[in-house]
Amino acid sequence: MSNEMNREDLIKVILMGLENAGKTTIVDVLTDKIRFNQLTPPDMSPTKNIERSVISERNLVVWDFGGQEVYRNEYLADPETYLRSISFAFYVIDVQDYYRLFNSIMYFMTVLPIIVRNSPDAEINILFNKTDPNFDPTKKNLKQMFLDKVESFIQGHKKSIKIFDTSIFNLNSIKSAFNHVK
Ligand SMILES: Nc1nc2c(ncn2[C@@H]2O[C@H](COP(=O)(O)OP(=O)(O)O)[C@@H](O)[C@H]2O)c(=O)[nH]1
Ligand SMILES: [Mg+2]
Known part of the structure; x- marks a missing residue:
């Protein structure tokens, strides 16, 4: 890890969610690697472990937590290394992936208490990603299904949570979700 990544003045932002939810694509938008609305989604390989990107102009360091199960277990087993001093946590859900919705709900309910315990001041955000224009x-409203399942759980944690619909086909939707991060 370079010195820049360790700078303590950087605001720590994390992206979590199952693999394939679109986390790395979101980082690419935030770091201006993707500058135009996509006609077809970019072809990407799964993130290994954690990738950190510094956005110097905004004083941010974004931690992209690879979503594969082996890595997920590693973060959860060692939250003090990974989940401390978070200012903003973004949980990313693929609204087109009906078959893994339940898995994503379970993962959310597992990580939320751990984030809250290790970073009590973290602001929690949920991104309903792949809400593509078309x-x-x-037919299957995964956003509503997710919210119905986690509603009482969230209330139990007394956290107010911000919710955004995002898509790579509308770069502004992604940028707007991060506008309040500063
Ligand atoms: N339809 C659609 N596909 C997306 C969107 N964002 C990302 N993808 C695609 O979803 C796949 C997984 O994206 P990636 O960013 O690697 O997900 P990650 O595993 O969460 O980091 C890639 O093929 C992306 O091109 C989106 O908003 N809509
Ligand atoms: Mg990734």
């Missing part, structure tokens, strides 16, 4: 959510 995607019709009325």
Whole structure:
């Protein structure tokens, strides 16, 4: 890890969620590696472990937590290394992935208390990602299903949570979700 990444004045932002939710693509938007609305989604390989990106102009360091199960277990087993001093946590859900919705709910309910315990001041955000302009959510509304399942759980944690619909096909939707991060 370079010295820049260790700078203590940087605001720590984390992205968590299952693999394939679109976390790394979001980092690429925030770091201006993707500058135009995509006509087809970029082809990406799964993130190994954690990748950190510094956005110097905004004083941010973004931790992209690879979502594969082996890595997920590693973070949860050692939260003091990974989940401390977080200012903003973004939990990313693929609203088009019906078959893994339940898995994503379970992971959210597992990580939220650990984040809150290790970073009590962290602001929690949920991104309903892949809400593409041409995607019709009325058939299976995964966003509503997710919220229904976690509602009372969130209330139990007395945290107010910000919610955003995002898509790589609308870069502004992603940038706006991070506007309040400073
Ligand atoms: N349809 C659609 N696909 C997306 C979107 N964002 C990312 N993807 C695709 O989803 C796949 C996984 O993205 P990636 O960023 O690697 O997910 P990660 O595993 O959470 O880091 C890639 O093929 C991306 O191109 C989106 O908003 N809509
Ligand atoms: Mg990734």
